[in-house]
Amino acid sequence: MSEAGPSTTRPRVALIATTYHAVSHADVLGTRLIEGYEWRGSHVPSRVEVASLYVEQSGATSATGHRPDIGAEIAQRNGIPVFATIAEAIGLGCPGVAVDGVVLIGEHGDYELNQYGQKLYPRRRFFDAAVAAMVSSGRFVPVFNDKHLAWNFVDASAMWETARRLGIPLLAGSTVPLTWRSPTGAQWPIGEPMRSAVAVGYGPAEAYDFHILEGLQTHAERRAGGETGVRSVRTLSGAGALHAVQNGTVDAGLLDTALGALGLDRRRRELAIAGIEHVILIEYADGLRAAAVNCGQEVANFAAACAGPGGTMACQTVLEDEPWGHFVFLARQVEALVLTGTAPYPVERTLLTTGVLDAAMRSLHAGGEEVVLPLDISYAAVSDIPDTGIDAEVSVLQ
Template sequence: MPPKKVAAVVNEYRKWSHADVILRNLLSGYPDGSRPNMQLVSLVTDQVPKNDMSRDLAKKYGFKICDTVADALTLGGKRLAVEGVLSIGEHGHYPTNEKGQLLYPRRRFVESICEVFEKTKSSVPVFNDKHLAATWDDAKWMYDRARKLFVPFLAGSSIPVTWRKPNVVLPKGCELVGAVQIGYGPFEGYGFHALEGLQCMAERRKGGETGVTAVTCHTGKAMWEALDAHTWTKPLLEAGLKRATAHAPGDMRALTAKAADAGSFEIEYRDGFRAFVVLPNGWVHENEGSPFIFAGQRKGADKPDVCQFYLQQPDPFAHFAELTKAIDSLVGTGHAPYPVERTLLTTGVLDAAMTSRHEKGKRIETPHLTIAYTPTEWGPAKGEVPKSEKR
């Protein structure tokens, strides 16, 4: 079967940018030597830094550098000329709003893509890297626009598809008492990854996903007071932190109280389930595989289900190969391997958390996050993690 021709719209294309670690799999294959059934035929770069790689790669691999999204999707003609689009709106230099949200041009990219679909009266699968947009209004617009044009749509983080150590896959329909997801790093950018880790587990609880009622962002002492208010949180947090092997010496609570970007997201689900994302920045360090760690307690279970979402780094960042495999399935079948509604929900939760932090820990009610969906069985990576090496 000939490879599917795809276009990519990216913020910037430099070494180790998301454009690089995803598109390299199309150009030179996966770390294990196999290849996706996709061929990059055109590329638009919104910004071109001094260390841009795209122009040299275009000469080497023969894809077209385009000035506009329309040109990339039609290859200069009047009809849609590609079978899939990758929108990678990550990295580059963009403004930040008063809430601390990075205003990447993800909605603008999808608007331009959908304009071509509407004009040519045809559409193809689209992948949107990471959360849909900084704000809920933009994210919902993107989701609704894709649905109106019957676009097979996929989005999200590499966290749900990477290796899990141990390989915990919660049984569908399990009764979860509560869950804690540990993360680290930049509050918005990596807080999203932690939310995706939490959600790919929480969505498997009894009754399926029905949405979120309220979100509260806790910082300083309130971060720990909120966690201490529940009997199930302490054992889950302690079980998860045992896998965070790299951390600063000293008292975790004292260190996180001093860190400007430490905090937690308290998430109240519509069915009564409650979970926390904990970002103990100032104490936790990036360790082998990453400190993205899930801990959940199932009703009647003797001990929590705990796993580390393992990120292979440095090069070749093989967890992005696992994400590319999901994109390959999307483009090849015309169906998203897992629901875009998961990322619509995590995007909305993140926006509410950033609003709550901006409003000094106010509880943000989220009636707009009445988002119901059923999880699929597209699970984590299998087999051994490839050895790190320079590519």
């Protein structure tokens, strides 16, 4: 497909965000959809036109302090109207649906934490408001939901079921499955049996554990038999997490391999293992056992290692600081969703990781108690997704 020019024939989208400050997801993703981005060596316009903007919190306060709003200025610079409600943004100031897609970015902003440490982002509320506008007009358009579908699985499964029932193309998820790989092109061979998997990463529980889980699932879903769901989840922290590595509950060899994929030498790998903050243990419905390992400040990126009868695969997923170039690949998938009316990869991946994350946070709160689910989620992985960094040469290494 050729690149879209600045034509008014581009499909139009409503950008709905919790807040819009510098390097928020509304900025690193939304600004690219508004003003274009670097692609294959040149700056190209977005293939969609952001026709409206809704921001719930302007200049939100967070743990890092007050973050001045930049969304209003970007909207004014690009002639984009800013509306006071989601319905007005979707109808461009009138009743009905006057756009061809909706982009929901419920990330960042001043929202409460619950007793489990989950941030109560209004992702389902945003989704329901968008769907209400569609139902009232009888017109249904694709929806992209940034990161996990909702902070709890009940809301996430309701969103998925609503989209399925009404025929709304739905996409969600992290940049981690889409970004560059080191080594280039590394991924689990589709259809090959897998016996064990370990993913590693860093950062605050929930917000960054989601990225570790998506990095794990992008390989696990490719195993023989496809994805059939998860039976149980358990989160161990502190000494309990370290003991799980020492007693073999976590595949220590694969953990070492994953840390090696991050370029850590033996001493730094030992420090990363000693510094493990928590481990999410996952038992899949087909018997696969996997672990998502959060190493806190001892690592600075995400990696995964998987093993089966045919051998072992390990890779780093490469993220980029300024200008946050890995979000380009997510922008391409959002555009593809709106342009084709079809999700380029199954939203069930993120439905599953949302459920695992919800269970993991509850287990963490309960001191490592196992959460028996099950998550009866089955889907087939897409063999190849266009416009990702997977097969591209790494442009930056941290």
